[in-house]
Amino acid sequence: MKLYYAPNSRAVRVAWVLEELGLSYAVEKFALGAREMREGPYLSKHPMGRVPTLEDGEITLFESGAIIQYILAKYGNERFVPNTQSVDFASYLQWFHYAEGMIMPPMNTLVVETILLPPERRTELNVKRSSKLLRQMLTAVNTHLADKDFLVGSEITAADFMTGHAVIMSNRFGIDMSAMQHLKGYAERLSSRQAFKKAEAL
Numbered sequence: 001m002k003l004y005y006a007p008n009s010r011a012v013r014v015a016w017v018l019e020e021l022g023l024s025y026a027v028e029k030f031a032l033g034a035r036e037m038r039e040g041p042y043l044s045k046h047p048m049g050r051v052p053t054l055e056d057g058e059i060t061l062f063e064s065g066a067i068i069q070y071i072l073a074k075y076g077n078e079r080f081v082p083n084t085q086s087v088d089f090a091s092y093l094q095w096f097h098y099a100e101g102m103i104m105p106p107m108n109t110l111v112v113e114t115i116l117l118p119p120e121r122r123t124e125l126n127v128k129r130s131s132k133l134l135r136q137m138l139t140a141v142n143t144h145l146a147d148k149d150f151l152v153g154s155e156i157t158a159a160d161f162m163t164g165h166a167v168i169m170s171n172r173f174g175i176d177m178s179a180m181q182h183l184k185g186y187a188e189r190l191s192s193r194q195a196f197k198k199a200e201a202l
């Protein structure tokens with residue numbers, strides 16, 4: 001397998017699951033937003049020139065959630081996914097998709113308005129709105145984590161690889177978690193895992 005990766009990106013989620021499973025894989029590393037991502041041959045792998053993309057034999061796949069589901073279905077030996085007949089399965093699906101569905105949209109706006117746009121094109125109202133929305137999305141996760149270490153059941157699942165990563169990135173992009181103690185502990189718990197550290201250090 002080959003993972004197209006950039007540091008501090010959603011590609012870390014995919015590297016994280018590969019590391020947790022102890023699978024071997026090759027890495028092609030980009031600097032986030034580099035021209036070689038947006039122009040040239042990489043566009044035939046990802047039409048928007050983004051990361052992550054995974055190649056596995058004949059298969060080329062983009063979208064971090066789809067890639068993680070693919071890896072776990074094919075190579076996971078039932079790890080990190082609750083059994084479809086268990087009571088946890090529906091909750092697993094919900095929290096797996098919460099990352100891209102609820103956390104990343106306001107985070108994308110926040111990153112565009114505070115980092116990517118030149119200062120003269122930034123809009124303070126957009127910063128305020130996206131920060132408020134992002135905090136609302138994270139508060140729901142904080143409340144959910146009041147009596148548990150991981151999002152679903154008592155063990156880490158791929159829902160944590162997705163939504164946990166989005167939580168960690170929110171913190172790094174400036175969301176103060178001092179009033180969200182469960183979330184703070186959760187982010188620390190996840191980011192202290194060896195597999196996560198390796199995935200971030202590629």
Ligand SMILES: N[C@@H](CCC(=O)N[C@@H](CS)C(=O)NCC(=O)O)C(=O)O
Binds near residue numbers: 008032033063
């Ligand atoms: N929904 C996609 C989002 C992919 C995405 O936007 N990746 C970002 C990094 S986190 C990217 O490659 N950005 C580079 C760019 O916009 O040029 C996924 O989950 O894979």
